[in-house]
Amino acid sequence: MFIEIIDVIISGLINGSVYALMAVGLTLIYGVSKAFNFAYGSFYSLGGYIAFLLFSIPFFNNYFVVLCLAAPVLLIFGFFIEKLLVAPLRKRDDWEVKVMMITLGLALFLDNSYQVVFGARMKSLPSMLEGNFEMGEFILSYQDVMIFIFSIGGILLFRWFLNNTRTGMSVRAVAQNPAGAQIVGIPKDFVFAATFAISTVMVGMGGILLAQKYFITPAGGWDILVKAWVITAFGGMGSIKGGLYAAFIVGMLEAFVGWYFGMTWTLIALFAVLLTTLAVRPQGLMGKWG
Amino acid sequence: MIKVHDLNAYYDDFHVLKNVSLNVGKGEVVVMLGPNGHGKSTVLKSICGLVEKVTGNIIYDGENITGLGSEKLVNKGITYIAENRELFPEMTVLENLKLGAYSQSARPHERENLEKVFTLFPRLADRQKQLASTMSGGEARMLAIARGLMSNADFLAIDEPSLGLQPNLRDEVARIIKEINTQGITVLVVEQNIPQITELADKIYVLEEGMISFQGSKEEALGNDHLKEIFLGM
Amino acid sequence: MENKRITIFLAVIWGVVAILPVFFGSTNFIMHILIMCLIWSVVASCWDLIMGFAGIFSFGQVAFFVIGAYSSAIISARFGVPPIFSVFIAGIITAGIGILVGLPCLKLKGAYIALVTFAVHMILEPVLKGDIGRALGTGGSRGILTIVPMNIFGYTFTSSDPIPYFYLLFLVAVICSVIILMVIKSHWGTAFLALKDAEDFASCLGVSAFKYKLMVFALTSFLTGMIGGFYAHYVGMLSTRMLGIDLFVTLMVILVIGGVGKFPGAIIGAFITIALNEMLSPLGSYRPIILGAMVVILVLVLPDGVTGLFEKIFSTKKRGLTH
Numbered sequence: 027m028f029i030e031i032i033d034v035i036i037s038g039l040i041n042g043s044v045y046a047l048m049a050v051g052l053t054l055i056y057g058v059s060k061a062f063n064f065a066y067g068s069f070y071s072l073g074g075y076i077a078f079l080l081f082s083i084p085f086f087n088n089y090f091v092v093l094c095l096a097a098p099v100l101l102i103f104g105f106f107i108e109k110l111l112v113a114p115l116r117k118r119d120d121w122e123v124k125v126m127m128i129t130l131g132l133a134l135f136l137d138n139s140y141q142v143v144f145g146a147r148m149k150s151l152p153s154m155l156e157g158n159f160e161m162g163e164f165i166l167s168y169q170d171v172m173i174f175i176f177s178i179g180g181i182l183l184f185r186w187f188l189n190n191t192r193t194g195m196s197v198r199a200v201a202q203n204p205a206g207a208q209i210v211g212i213p214k215d216f217v218f219a220a221t222f223a224i225s226t227v228m229v230g231m232g233g234i235l236l237a238q239k240y241f242i243t244p245a246g247g248w249d250i251l252v253k254a255w256v257i258t259a260f261g262g263m264g265s266i267k268g269g270l271y272a273a274f275i276v277g278m279l280e281a282f283v284g285w286y287f288g289m290t291w292t293l294i295a296l297f298a299v300l301l302t303t304l305a306v307r308p309q310g311l312m313g314k315w316g
Numbered sequence: 317m318i319k320v321h322d323l324n325a326y327y328d329d330f331h332v333l334k335n336v337s338l339n340v341g342k343g344e345v346v347v348m349l350g351p352n353g354h355g356k357s358t359v360l361k362s363i364c365g366l367v368e369k370v371t372g373n374i375i376y377d378g379e380n381i382t383g384l385g386s387e388k389l390v391n392k393g394i395t396y397i398a399e400n401r402e403l404f405p406e407m408t409v410l411e412n413l414k415l416g417a418y419s420q421s422a423r424p425h426e427r428e429n430l431e432k433v434f435t436l437f438p439r440l441a442d443r444q445k446q447l448a449s450t451m452s453g454g455e456a457r458m459l460a461i462a463r464g465l466m467s468n469a470d471f472l473a474i475d476e477p478s479l480g481l482q483p484n485l486r487d488e489v490a491r492i493i494k495e496i497n498t499q500g501i502t503v504l505v506v507e508q509n510i511p512q513i514t515e516l517a518d519k520i521y522v523l524e525e526g527m528i529s530f531q532g533s534k535e536e537a538l539g540n541d542h543l544k545e546i547f548l549g550m
Numbered sequence: 551m552e553n554k555r556i557t558i559f560l561a562v563i564w565g566v567v568a569i570l571p572v573f574f575g576s577t578n579f580i581m582h583i584l585i586m587c588l589i590w591s592v593v594a595s596c597w598d599l600i601m602g603f604a605g606i607f608s609f610g611q612v613a614f615f616v617i618g619a620y621s622s623a624i625i626s627a628r629f630g631v632p633p634i635f636s637v638f639i640a641g642i643i644t645a646g647i648g649i650l651v652g653l654p655c656l657k658l659k660g661a662y663i664a665l666v667t668f669a670v671h672m673i674l675e676p677v678l679k680g681d682i683g684r685a686l687g688t689g690g691s692r693g694i695l696t697i698v699p700m701n702i703f704g705y706t707f708t709s710s711d712p713i714p715y716f717y718l719l720f721l722v723a724v725i726c727s728v729i730i731l732m733v734i735k736s737h738w739g740t741a742f743l744a745l746k747d748a749e750d751f752a753s754c755l756g757v758s759a760f761k762y763k764l765m766v767f768a769l770t771s772f773l774t775g776m777i778g779g780f781y782a783h784y785v786g787m788l789s790t791r792m793l794g795i796d797l798f799v800t801l802m803v804i805l806v807i808g809g810v811g812k813f814p815g816a817i818i819g820a821f822i823t824i825a826l827n828e829m830l831s832p833l834g835s836y837r838p839i840i841l842g843a844m845v846v847i848l849v850l851v852l853p854d855g856v857t858g859l860f861e862k863i864f865s866t867k868k869r870g871l872t873h
Contacts, residue, residue: 131845138838206402211390211419
C-alpha cells in the first residue's frame with residue numbers, strides 16, 4: 027500500500043513535469059499575444075510523428091539526434107505558422123475568435139493529414155533508456171526518470187532564456203506591457219512569432235517525450251489540448267509560475283484520483299477543481315486581469 | 317532636426333491631425349500646448365512611429381521617416397516618452413532601464429548611459445532592484461524619462477511629464493529637461509501650461525482641434541490674447 | 551448589415567429554401583440532408599448569437615444540443631409526453647442547464663468562459679455513459695435506440711416521407727430565426743453591442759451585464775435544446791458519438807463560411823457546409839483535410855464569410871453597420 031502511494035506520487039510528478047512543459051508553452055502564447063492556439067494538440071502529435079519519422083531512418087536512431095533535429099524543425103514550423111496564419115488576423119475585429127477558428131482549421135488539417143500519411147493505428151517510439159530501478163517491491167523505470175529529467179531540463183532552459191537573453195527579456199516586456207515594448211523599440215511582431223515558435227517546440231518536445239510511454243495517434247492531441255488548457259486556466263492564463271504550480275498539482279490530482287476512483291473520474295475531478303477555483307478566483311491561481 | 321509637413325493622422329476613421337506642420341531645430345527645446353484631447357500626444361506619437369495611419373512628410377536630419385515603425389526610429393535616435401509612462405511593472409528599475417537600451421544603436425552605450433542616468437536621477441540609483449509597479453507617481457515618471465534616455469536618443473518626444481506631479485517635482489522635471497538639452501538632446505515637449513517648462517522653450521506651438529493655431533516665441537505667446545484664454549482655460 | 555437589410559436577406563434565404571423540395575422532393579437522401587441543414591442552421595445561429603454577437607466565447611453549444619436531444623427522447627419515452635410537447639420541455643430543461651453554466655461564466659473572461667463551457671461538453675460524455683446516465687435512461691454507451699417519432703395531433707411523421715418533416719422543421723427554423731432577429735433588433739441587441747465593445751463602461755451606464763448574459767445563455771440553450779429534441783424524434787436514435795470533435799468542428803466551419811457575428815450568415819453557412827460535406831464525402835479521409843485547409847484560407851481571405859462577401863457586393867455605402 028505504501029509502495030502504491032509512492033508509485034502514485036512519482037507518477038504524478040512525472041506526468042506533472044511534462045504537463046508543466048506544455049502548459050508553460052500555452053500560457054506563454056496567451057500571456058504574450060492573447061492568442062489561443064487550438065492546434066496545440068496537433069503540434070504535440072507533430073512532435074511525436076517527426077520523431078517517429080526520424081527514428082525510422084537508421085542513421086538517426088538515437089534520442090539525442092532526434093531531439094536536436096526535431097527542435098529546430100518545430101521552431102521554424104511554429105514561427106511560420108504564426109507569421110502566415112495568426113499575424114494577419116491581428117488587425118481584424120473579433121481577432122481572438124478568428125485565431126481560434128483558423129487554428130481549429132489547422133488542427134483539422136494536420137490531424138487528418140497524420141491519418142492519411144501515417145495511418146490511423148498507434149505508433150510508438152523506443153524507450154529512451156531501457157530497464158528499471160528496483161528496490162524491493164518499488165520499481166521505477168529509467169524511461170520515466172529520463173522523461174522527468176528532460177522535462178525539468180526544458181523548463182529550466184526556458185527560464186534561463188527568459189531571464190538571461192535579450193530576446194527572452196523582450197518576450198517578458200511584451201507580455202507585461204505591449205505599448206511599453208513598442209516605445210522601447212522592441213519589434214512586437216517578431217516577439218509574437220518567436221513566442222509561438224517556442225511554445226511549438228515545448229509542446230512538440232512533450233509529444234516526443236511522452237510518445238515512448240503512451241502512443242502517437244492522429245487524434246491524440248485533443249486530450250493534451252484540453253489538459254493543457256485546464257492547467258493553464260487553473261494556474262492563471264499568462265502566468266508562467268501559475269502554470270508550473272498548476273501542472274504539478276494537476277499531475278498529482280490526476281494520479282491520486284485515477285488510483286483511488288478510477289481513470290474515468292479524473293477528468294471530472296479536474297474540472298471540479300478548476301470550476302471551484304475559478305468561482306473563488308476568476309483569474310486562476312496566479313493570473314492577472316488584462 | 318525634425319521637419320513635419322502636412323501631417324495627417326487617423327485613428328481608424330477619426331481624423332485626428334489635420335495638416336500639421338512644425339519644425340524642431342537641432343538642440344532646441346520646443347513646447348507644444350493646447351487643450352486636452354486635441355491631438356498633442358498624436359503629434360508626438362506620429363513622429364516616433366507609434367501611429368498606424370499617417371500621411372504627410374516627417375523629415376529627420378534630411379531623411380524621410382514618415383510611416384516607419386518605432387523599432388526603426390528608436391534605432392535612429394528618436395524616442396517617445398509616454399504620459400502613461402508604460403513601464404514594465406514586474407521588472408526592476410534596472411531591468412526597465414536595460415530594456416530602454418534594447419535597440420541596436422543603444423546597446424553598445426548601455427553602461428555609460430546607465431551611469432549618466434543614475435547621475436541625473438540619484439533616487440533611481442538607490443532603487444535599482446525595486447519593482448517598477450511599486451514606485452510612486454513621481455518616481456515612475458522619472459524612470460520613464462530615464463528609460464527614454466537609455467535609448468541613446470538624439471531626439472526625445474516627451475508627453476506631459478508634469479502630469480499629476482506636485483509643484484516641487486515639476487521644478488525637478490523642468491530642471492531635468494534643461495539638463496538633458498544641455499547635453500545635446502533635442503526635446504519636443506507636450507504640456508499643459510506649466511510655467512517652469514514653457515520657460516525653457518525656444519519655440520511654442522499650440523494645437524487646437526488637430527491643427528496648429530499658433531507658433532512663435534515665448535514672448536509672442538504671452539502677448540497673444542487668444543492664448544491667454546487657453547492658458548486660463550486649463 | 552443594417553436591420554432592414556438583414557430582414558430582407560433572411561426572407562430571401564427562407565424563400566429559396568422553402569421551394570427546394572420542388573426540385574429535390576423526390577430524392578429522400580437529399581431531403582434528409584436538407585432537414586439536417588435546417589437543424590444545424592438553428593444550432594449555428596444560436597452559437598453565432600452568443601459568440602459572434604454577444605461576444606461570449608461559449609463552447610457548450612453541442613453539449614446543449616445533445617442534452618436537449620436526450621431529454622426529449624427520455625421524457626417522451628418515460629412519461630408518455632407527446633413529442634411535440636417534450637421538445638419544448640427539453641428546451642426548458644436545457645435552458646435551465648444553460649443558466650447554471652452561464653452563472654459561473656459571468657465573472658470570467660474570454661478563454662476562461664470557453665474552457666468552462668467546453669468542460670460541460672467534455673463531462674457530458676462520461677456522465678451520459680456512466681451510472682448516472684443509465685439511471686436517467688440514456689442507455690449508457692449504447693445510447694438510445696428507439697425514440698418516439700414526432701407526432702402532432704395524431705399525424706405521425708416518419709422519416710420515410712421526409713417532405714412533411716422538412717416543412718415542419720422549416721417552420722421551426724424560421725420561427726427560431728425570427729426570434730433571433732427580434733433579439734438582435736431589440737434593445738437587447740444594443741445592450742450586447744455595448745457590452746461587447748466596452749463592458750466596464752456599459753456597466754457604469756446601468757447596462758446590467760449579468761442579466762443580459764444570462765438571458766443569452768438561456769435563450770440560446772433553449773432553442774438549441776429544443777431543436778436537439780426535434781433531431782432526436784427525427785433520427786430515431788442517439789448515442790454519445792455526437793459529442794465527438796466532428797460535430798463541434800462542423801459547427802465552427804459553418805460559422806466561418808457564414809461569417810461570425812453576421813446574422814443570418816450561420817443559416818447560409820449551414821446549407822453550404824452540409825452540402826459541401828456531402829459533395830466531398832467520396833474523397834473519404836481527404837475530406838477533413840480539405841475542409842481544414844478551406845477554413846484556414848477562408849478565415850484569411852474572407853474573414854466575414856459569405857455574408858461579408860454579400861455585404862461588399864451589395865453595399866451602396868462604404869461602411870455599413872455590422873448589426
